[in-house]
Amino acid sequence: MPKQSSLLGTALRQQRESKKLLLRQVAAAIEVDTAFISKVERGEKRASKEQLRKLATVLDLTEPFLSKLWLADKLIETIKGEDQASEALKLAAKQLKQTI
Template sequence: MQFGERIKELRESKELLQRQLAASLEIDTPMFSKIERGERRAKREQVILLAELLNADVNELLTIWLAERVYDIVKDEDIAEGALKVAKSTLKSSKNVKHV
């Protein structure tokens, strides 16, 4: 699921208007609409605030948001899957080092 789709789904389930959330984020309604449509990326701070406003799991929203950012970086690379495997391995290794 795309970040914007998830935000729209949560917003509609709470029967909130785009302009209400836009005001809480201190952005205009057209900008919020672009975030929902995937034409603009929310900032990390906005994702955290949206999770709070929508009573959503912040880790879920941050995961979707970050996955889209990573995808945008690697989508046109022929070696994207290999690079992602290396990144995953590096993440695991760095977490193990931190816990020791």
């Protein structure tokens, strides 16, 4: 079964294409290979926080926006397929609100 595309990957691809940048141009700008960027866009690899900072600059996006998508993808990957995923997220959100 193919991997579901990621929120981050979809946003990166849309922004890259809207700026008419090639994969290789983005890859060169953040000092990774083209295959890595392609895999991040398809949700097959996860970018590091440092790579997110560089991507934000190259693609004219904000780092908080990309970080939010990165974290959402990480949460989805962790809980997908769990019977109580939705309820667990609600509990976690409630707990986070109490600690902020």
